[in-house]
Amino acid sequence: ECGLEKSLLHLIKLRASQINGCSYCVEMHSREARRDGETEQRLYLVSAWKESPLFSERERAAFAWTETVTKIADNGVSDELYA
Numbered sequence: 001e002c003g004l005e006k007s008l009l010h011l012i013k014l015r016a017s018q019i020n021g022c023s024y025c026v027e028m029h030s031r032e033a034r035r036d037g038e039t040e041q042r043l044y045l046v047s048a049w050k051e052s053p054l055f056s057e058r059e060r061a062a063f064a065w066t067e068t069v070t071k072i073a074d075n076g077v078s079d080e081l082y083a
Contacts, residue, residue, distance in 0.1 A: 004062075006036055007033070007036065007037070007038060008058070008059060008062055010029055010032055010033035010036060010038060011033065011038070011042075011046060011059060011062065011063070012062050012063075012066050013025070013029040014026065014029040014030060014033060014043070014046050015046050015047075015049070015063055015066050015067065015070075016066050016070045017029055018046065018047050019066075019067060019070045019071065020070065030043050041054065042054050042055070046063075049063045050063075064081060065081065068081055
């Protein structure tokens with residue numbers, strides 16, 4: 001109920017699970033995303049989102065925020081990314 005579309009939430013959860021190294025969660029979120037219509041190709045490229053042309057600017061912003069928040073203990077959050 002956060003206001004984000006389900007497809008984007010699947011991608012966010014998948015990326016956070018990849019970063020955390022949770023194979024159970026990666027499998028679960030991939031399966032749920034496929035069930036809801038996400039393509040295999042995009043799921044394969046979530047871990048390489050910075051280099052992939054398959055993601056929108058909105059999705060890229062969500063991935064950047066997800067990575068920063070998931071690794072917040074490493075570097076904190078920059079004002080630029082927060083904005």
